[in-house]
Amino acid sequence: DSNELVPVLNYLNEKETEPNSEMTGVAEGKNVILLSLESTQTFVVDNTLNGEELTPYFNDLKEEGAYFSNFYHQVKQGRTSDSEFLLDNSLYGLNRGAAFFTHSGNEYEATPEVLGEKGYTSSTMHANDETFWNRNVMYESLGYDEYYSKKDFDVTEEKSYGWGYLDEYFFSDALEKMEQMEQPFYNKMITLTNHHPFTLPEDKKFIKEGDTSSTTLNRYFQTIRYQDEALKQFVEKFKKSDLYEDTILVIYGDHFGISENHQQAMGEYLDKDINAYEQFQLQRVPLLMIGEGIEPKEHDTVGGQIDLRPTIMNLLGVEDENPIQFGQDLFSKDRREMMITRDGDFANEEYVGVKGSCFDRETGEKVEGEACASGFKEAEEELALSDSVVYGDLLRYLDQTELIEEKDSSEQQE
Numbered sequence: 001d002s003n004e005l006v007p008v009l010n011y012l013n014e015k016e017t018e019p020n021s022e023m024t025g026v027a028e029g030k031n032v033i034l035l036s037l038e039s040t041q042t043f044v045v046d047n048t049l050n051g052e053e054l055t056p057y058f059n060d061l062k063e064e065g066a067y068f069s070n071f072y073h074q075v076k077q078g079r080t081s082d083s084e085f086l087l088d089n090s091l092y093g094l095n096r097g098a099a100f101f102t103h104s105g106n107e108y109e110a111t112p113e114v115l116g117e118k119g120y121t122s123s124t125m126h127a128n129d130e131t132f133w134n135r136n137v138m139y140e141s142l143g144y145d146e147y148y149s150k151k152d153f154d155v156t157e158e159k160s161y162g163w164g165y166l167d168e169y170f171f172s173d174a175l176e177k178m179e180q181m182e183q184p185f186y187n188k189m190i191t192l193t194n195h196h197p198f199t200l201p202e203d204k205k206f207i208k209e210g211d212t213s214s215t216t217l218n219r220y221f222q223t224i225r226y227q228d229e230a231l232k233q234f235v236e237k238f239k240k241s242d243l244y245e246d247t248i249l250v251i252y253g254d255h256f257g258i259s260e261n262h263q264q265a266m267g268e269y270l271d272k273d274i275n276a277y278e279q280f281q282l283q284r285v286p287l288l289m290i291g292e293g294i295e296p297k298e299h300d301t302v303g304g305q306i307d308l309r310p311t312i313m314n315l316l317g318v319e320d321e322n323p324i325q326f327g328q329d330l331f332s333k334d335r336r337e338m339m340i341t342r343d344g345d346f347a348n349e350e351y352v353g354v355k356g357s358c359f360d361r362e363t364g365e366k367v368e369g370e371a372c373a374s375g376f377k378e379a380e381e382e383l384a385l386s387d388s389v390v391y392g393d394l395l396r397y398l399d400q401t402e403l404i405e406e407k408d409s410s411e412q413q414e
């Protein structure tokens with residue numbers, strides 16, 4: 001019943017940090033374009049293969065916005081759908097299966113719904129079958145007004161390969177659609193080409209493949225390079241469009257592309273041993289936010305996809321009345337640097353805790369003793385509380401205002 005929300009509210013209350021007030025509302029009333037880059041990991045940024053940059057365009061673009069270099073994906077079996085779940089709810093996905101399938105019937109109070117009350121229209125775009133990851137059902141629950149799937153794009157055989165519609169065409173159709181949209185809008189675009197098994201038509205291979213012991217990784221370099229080229233075409237057109245001045249662009253990686261089965265090859269490429277610490281650090285994905293009022297700067301704060309919603313809401317200056325969110329504003333000056341993975345591992349300012357072991361976050365040196373004990377405990381507690389919300393469908397009790405009032409009055413007492 002609604003009382004089950006009390007421990008969650010108490011925990012979140014204690015953890016609450018003020019968002020960065022200097023960033024509050026810098027993007028008030030603006031459109032939001034979210035660009036989810038398939039399988040894109042941070043290790044490709046500013047990195048090369050045979051002397052050629054893997055992401056030359058992104059490397060320059062990140063100088064134009066707030067770039068987060070210690071930002072992690074937090075997905076599990078639900079992969080891209082988990083990243084969407086984290087983004088729109090600031091709740092953790094589940095440890096097994098995909099909440100998009102198993103809990104699509106829950107009540108949510110997700111970003112599209114909250115922004116809808118502030119006059120935003122919302123949409124999501126992905127050129128795959130509409131039922132993939134149960135998106136057609138789940139997007140309704142999350143409150144999206146429109147879902148543009150494969151059938152809504154100009155998908156032809158010549159413009160497709162592997163998983164489907166090539167990113168460059170997806171981007172160009174998407175921009176046309178956005179130009180017609182009622183503003184302000186919140187629109188999420190999800191790319192597809194850089195997906196396992198990372199294959200491309202010959203004429204889209206802009207660099208040679210790698211020569212590590214993993215053919216998967218070798219091809220990944222090429223699809224990453226292709227995606228960067230598609231991104232370039234998109235952003236350059238977007239900058240010339242009328243949308244540019246009235247929009248913030250949030251680009252992020254959804255999850256890893258290269259699994260731990262390819263550790264040895266990753267080690268060959270990065271020229272180091274991929275131990276538990278390195279494998280953990282490979283779960284960083286790029287995050288870049290661009291728009292007026294967002295100062296170009298590299299941020300090294302530790303954060304994850306759970307933090308996207310509160311960060312975006314603060315930029316928009318939207319008072320988000322849903323108190324059940326586990327993330328924090330990434331720009332907040334007194335944020336608790338902490339990123340928890342679905343496996344109960346974590347990174348904080350000082351340490352990385354992986355599978356019971358503890359490492360110095362910056363040097364990767366093993367730390368003996370109890371340094372990570374409190375981090376593991378916190379991770380466990382936080383995941384359990386988030387799970388209680390999802391498994392118990394607890395957001396349906398949000399309207400029971402006495403709970404929220406209780407929270408407010410306990411806040412005043414502090």
Ligand code: GP9
Pocket residue numbers: 038039078079080081126128132190195
């Ligand atoms: C499929 C796309 C990729 O529609 O979102 O899914 P993934 O396998 O990355 O979760």
